[in-house]
Amino acid sequence: MADIKNIFWSVLFGGAVMGGLYGAPAYAAADDDQALMERGAYLATAGDCVACHTRPGGKPFAGGLEIATPKGAVVSTNITPDPQSGIGAYTLEDFEKALRRGVRKDGAYLYPVMPYVSYAGLTDQDVKALYTWFMHGVQPVAEKPPETQMAFPGNIRMSMMAWNMLAESETPETGDSSAYDKLRRGHYLATALEHCGTCHTPRNFMLVEQQDQYLAGSQLNGWFAPNITPSNTAGIGDWSEDDLVAYLKTGHAKGRSQAAGPMGEAVEHSTSHLTDEDLHALAAFIKQVPVHDDAAEPQARDSFGKAVSEPDLRSGIVHRVDDLNTLSGAELYDANCAACHGPNGAGTADQYVPSLYTNSVVGSGRPDNLIMTILEGVDRNTPSGHVNMPSFGSHSDVQRLSDEEIAKLVNYLTARFGSGDHHVTAEQVADKRQPPPVPAVAQDAAKPAPSDHP
Known part of the structure; x- marks a missing residue:
């Protein structure tokens, strides 16, 4: 990254020196390039490129993340400016075709987990800004992720041509966005x-x-x-x-x-x-897109429930860990949730730990997100701080709660604080319990694998 940036800024600096000899326009050009870089970095953040193109523990934009689809996992690609493993050999035209049309440099079609049907709406100016930043603001990484392996007919990339004809791509915008x-x-x-x-x-x-x-x-x-x-x-x-x-x-x-x-x-x-x-x-x-109602959601998700008025659920009885499968939903809540969310479900005063009533997840007509939150927890970092809730299921070294226990807990939470008992079963929880994502391991750069980068 340092070498690339040094070359880039040396070019700009050299232009500035020549501007001192021949006039002011070179300074303006340098300012324009800096502005384009900054714009590209912001656009890449708005486009959330890093989320899909960075595997857990991997280097930014080097790819290797496995993205589940009904036809198998798509391995995200290296979009750093490395010329062999990434997109360093791409021209602006090559970059535009991949970004807005889903066609990589060698003419092969990308899979639509890359949201090119949406990126098709980008302006030419913003495509150029993104290209400038990816080429000069991203650290090149010489790692080539494994080739994507899809089930038939997804393994035939030409089949994406037919899919593209059915999909409605955004129309490119014009002007200064x-x-x-x-x-x-x-x-x-x-x-x-x-x-x-x-x-x-x-x-x-x-x-x-x-x-x-x-x-x-x-x-x-x-x-x-x-x-x-x-x-x-x-x-x-x-x-x-x-x-x-x-x-x-x-x-x-x-x-x-x-x-x-x-x-x-x-x-x-x-x-x-x-x-x-x-x-x-x-x-x-x-807030002004067309309204769509849903029979499964007859009442606003965040309008259910209130703090319970009953005394603390704690009975004073200490339960053995191996006796947890005998606990009721209320007892499971007491043992696993009440310490943070409170015995009455109100959460903390500052709502760092949210209340369980007037809560869209607990009040939803579908229990999917409540099950997944209990299974996987919450781990979110933003400039405003870090929020963490432990996983009670799928990613724990020790499976803390069984499928049956999570089903009991979900039904208790929705009945007590939300949209009613959904009669979630252990089988439903088991269907959602997923193994930890396995990052695709980058191969030795000296032994390049078949390319799947755009």
Whole structure:
């Protein structure tokens, strides 16, 4: 990185010296290049590129993360400027084709886990800014992730041509995106950069986003990306713009919801780093998209429950760990949750530990996210601080709670504080209990594997 940056800034400095001999324009050019770099870095953050292109414990943008799909795992690619393992040999035209059209330098089609149908909406100016930053602001890494192995017909990349014809790509925007008015800027952020619909819009049997159900909610690897349309029952119609901005900035909207799982990652790596102006633009746009109601959500998710008035559940009886499977839901709550969330479910006074009533996760008509939160916990870092809730299931060295126990606990929580007993079964929990993600191990750069980078 240092060598690349030194070369880059040497060029700029050399231009500045020549400007002293021949006039001011070279200084202006240097300023323009610096501005383009800064713009590219911000756009890459808004696009959340690092989330998919960095494996756990890996180097930024070096790829190797396995992304689950119905046809198998797609291994994310190295998008550092290394010329052999990454995109260092890409021209601006090559970069644009991969980013907006899903076609890599050798002409092969990318898999649509890369949200090129959304990035298609980027302006030419912003594509150039991203290219400049990736080429000169990112540390090159000489690691080539393993080749993606997909089941038939996904292993035939030409099949993506047919998928692309069915998918509705965004239309490229024009002009200076930083000068758009509030709603146009919000639309640009939501549809192109943040690609909100990738997770929150349901898909048809061909896995194409159903645009007539934009942001109406969708299943996502065990989680449920909820309806975020302005529906007063199924969506976030009762949220103010400031509520949504607080959520996107910190991962927490008091008395409403908190981010975990994939949304926690989006907040951590992307939205918490946006300017307040952009966050308000994004929130304002989302607040005015078409409303979609849902029979499974007849009441606002954050409107359920109140603090329980009964005395502390603690009975004074010490339970052996190997007796936990005999505990009721209330006793499981007392043993595992009450110390943080309180015996009455109110959480802490500052809501660092949120209340379990007026809580969108507990009040949802679908228990998916409550199950997943208990299984996987919460680990979210933003500029406003670190939030952590331990995992009680899938990623623990010792399985702390069984499927049966988590089912009992979920049913107790939703009956006591939320939308009612959902009669979750141990089998439902088992279906969501996933092994820890296995990062694809980069191969020795001296022994290059077949390339799957864009």
